[in-house]
Amino acid sequence: xxxxxxLAYLVAAVCFILGLKQLSSPKxxxxxxxxxxxxxxxxxxxxxxxxHFTTAGLIIIAIGVVIGGAVGAVGARMVKMTAIPQMxxxxxxxxxxxxxxxxxxxxxRFGDHPPFAEAFPSVFSIVIGSxxxxxxxxxxxxxxxxxxxxxxxxxGQQIVNGIIAAAILGFVIAVLAVASIPVSFISLMxxxxxxxxxxxxxxxxxxxxxxISLLNAFTGLAVAASGFLLNNxxxxxxxxxxxxxxxLLTKMMSDAMGRSLANVLFGAFGKTRAGAVAATxxxxxSVRSGSAEDLGTLxxxxxxxxxVPGYGLAVAQAQHAARELAEVLEKRGVxxxxxxxxxxxxxxxxxxxxxxxxxxxxxxxxEMDEVNDEFKNADVALIVGANDVVNPSARNAxxxxxxxxxxxxxxQAKNIVFxxxxxxxxxxxxxxxLMYDPKTIMFFGDAKDSLTKLVxxxxxx
Amino acid sequence: xxxxxxxxLTFFVLSIFIGIExxxxxxxxxxxxxxxxxxxxxxxxxxxxxxxxxxASSPVTIILGLVAVTLATTNVVGGFVVTDxxxxxxxxxxxRAQGAQNQSAKPATPVxxxx
Numbered sequence: 001x002x003x004x005x006x007l008a009y010l011v012a013a014v015c016f017i018l019g020l021k022q023l024s025s026p027k028x029x030x031x032x033x034x035x036x037x038x039x040x041x042x043x044x045x046x047x048x049x050x051x052h053f054t055t056a057g058l059i060i061i062a063i064g065v066v067i068g069g070a071v072g073a074v075g076a077r078m079v080k081m082t083a084i085p086q087m088x089x090x091x092x093x094x095x096x097x098x099x100x101x102x103x104x105x106x107x108x109r110f111g112d113h114p115p116f117a118e119a120f121p122s123v124f125s126i127v128i129g130s131x132x133x134x135x136x137x138x139x140x141x142x143x144x145x146x147x148x149x150x151x152x153x154x155x156g157q158q159i160v161n162g163i164i165a166a167a168i169l170g171f172v173i174a175v176l177a178v179a180s181i182p183v184s185f186i187s188l189m190x191x192x193x194x195x196x197x198x199x200x201x202x203x204x205x206x207x208x209x210x211x212i213s214l215l216n217a218f219t220g221l222a223v224a225a226s227g228f229l230l231n232n233x234x235x236x237x238x239x240x241x242x243x244x245x246x247x248l249l250t251k252m253m254s255d256a257m258g259r260s261l262a263n264v265l266f267g268a269f270g271k272t273r274a275g276a277v278a279a280t281x282x283x284x285x286s287v288r289s290g291s292a293e294d295l296g297t298l299x300x301x302x303x304x305x306x307x308v309p310g311y312g313l314a315v316a317q318a319q320h321a322a323r324e325l326a327e328v329l330e331k332r333g334v335x336x337x338x339x340x341x342x343x344x345x346x347x348x349x350x351x352x353x354x355x356x357x358x359x360x361x362x363x364x365x366x367e368m369d370e371v372n373d374e375f376k377n378a379d380v381a382l383i384v385g386a387n388d389v390v391n392p393s394a395r396n397a398x399x400x401x402x403x404x405x406x407x408x409x410x411x412q413a414k415n416i417v418f419x420x421x422x423x424x425x426x427x428x429x430x431x432x433x434l435m436y437d438p439k440t441i442m443f444f445g446d447a448k449d450s451l452t453k454l455v456x457x458x459x460x461x
Numbered sequence: 462x463x464x465x466x467x468x469x470l471t472f473f474v475l476s477i478f479i480g481i482e483x484x485x486x487x488x489x490x491x492x493x494x495x496x497x498x499x500x501x502x503x504x505x506x507x508x509x510x511x512x513x514x515x516x517a518s519s520p521v522t523i524i525l526g527l528v529a530v531t532l533a534t535t536n537v538v539g540g541f542v543v544t545d546x547x548x549x550x551x552x553x554x555x556x557r558a559q560g561a562q563n564q565s566a567k568p569a570t571p572v573x574x575x576x
Contacts (some may be wrong), residue, residue: 068534
């Protein structure tokens with residue numbers, strides 16, 4: 001590598017680090033993304049003049065950039081905010097696929113007996129990149145509802161996955177120790193693709209964010225391995241940054257759910273749905289439901305209202321209606337905040353994006369630790385389309401599948417208004433005792449319609 | 462071990478620490494944009510894809526190069542654009558008036574009928 005290109009890569013690496021740093025505050029986050037994109041442009045511009053292009057090479061790069069650029073830009077522009085998680089899964093997957101293909105191309109070039117320092121990162125990149133590609137596609141399909149979101153399990157599944165993993169290990173050894181011939185590393189890639197699919201199938205839709213985050217880290221590591229392979233330090237630094245941050249984010253997400261990563265990946269969570277409901281559902285308990293007028297009055301004459309939004313709010317596209325209700329209440333002098341559970345929505349922070357889209361100022365969005373002590377001073381906790389994140393059984397029912405998950409203390413508010421479509425249990429499939437709490441008033445209906453009714457009721461009160 | 466490999470290992474190890482250090486300060490509310498932003502950064506594989514595509518001559522390398530460049534470009538462009546779309550919407554009270562103006566000019570995201 002020449003001095004110029006090395007210096008350019010150094011600048012790019014600094015841009016990536018600064019960009020990530022700027023992402024830690026909402027004020028500078030957007031600039032952070034620009035900074036990282038700028039680093040990417042520098043790395044690309046510095047690379048191109050150093051290469052010797054064949055005619056075919058020039059043509060395929062031009063075609064690839066045009067197609068990829070169009071697909072990426074149009075996809076990213078068109079996607080609805082509720083569909084962001086699957087879009088991230090898709091963009092992550094293609095990156096992993098690219099890393100695997102780069103490694104395949106390099107192995108082809110090296111011949112039958114590449115030096116270990118080249119062969120090892122190649123097989124690593126092929127295996128991890130392919131797992132990331134296939135796994136991300138399954139995650140995409142599950143979130144896009146192209147296939148069922150419930151875990152797909154069968155007897156002996158872990159054993160089958162174990163056998164696939166063992167076979168992959170066998171081919172890795174074959175490539176490294178015997179000969180790097182196309183039939184062995186293509187088999188390796190196919191097996192890794194199969195493992196990627198098999199690995200994500202038994203994981204429920206609710207756990208997809210953790211999976212996407214993990215696969216994001218995987219792609220980062222595959223890219224770093226390709227960097228070792230091409231002796232390109234921009235790839236090593238950028239890939240490793242993503243690998244490290246993605247791993248940490250994955251851990252933070254499973255922590256927020258009160259579960260170990262192993263439990264998320266291998267627990268087939270949500271599969272016990274029917275059983276859990278039957279076991280914990282107590283028939284005949286009465287719930288109290290209220291009219292829009294009652295609730296409008298209750299809200300209008302409150303001093304502090306905490307809104308607890310959940311994915312149901314996003315599904316019903318009710319973010320704007322929620323913001324309208326908050327504004328009407330604020331005009332009457334009611335203090336309104338939003339309590340955001342770390343896993344509200346389909347990804348950590350997803351709910352914040354959805355509310356930001358509806359022009360809710362981020363000062364009103366409070367994180368769990370910050371807001372949990374405020375519930376006892378709140379007149380009303382208004383739960384919109386959330387369920388598991390306010391389920392007290394996470395605190396007091398050791399047998400419950402969500403036992404140990406940190407929850408929002410909505411049950412400590414003076415009144416609880418629980419807006420729900422029906423009495424059906426939430427994603428984790430467990431009954432919520434909060435619905436039967438004497439302080440709770442149920443308000444049934446589609447989240448958007450219900451909020452709109454409340455807005456008129458508050459105006460009339 | 463060659464000097465080059467030693468250097469690369471140094472970059473690798475130090476980057477792990479930087480990655481963890483920088484990310485540990487990101488608030489929960491930015492986790493989704495962060496995931497999406499890091500996702501765009503690993504699109505740097507486009508550099509690798511261009512390197513292998515540049516010298517392509519046989520049918521196999523041409524196909525590999527073409528697919529790799531296409532996938533990697535999708536990753537980079539899609540990643541940065543979708544992250545920007547998310548972050549564009551994070552506005553405090555100060556940015557709100559302006560945001561409302563923009564909105565009246567062009568409604569943000571059309572509210573699709575629910576399924």
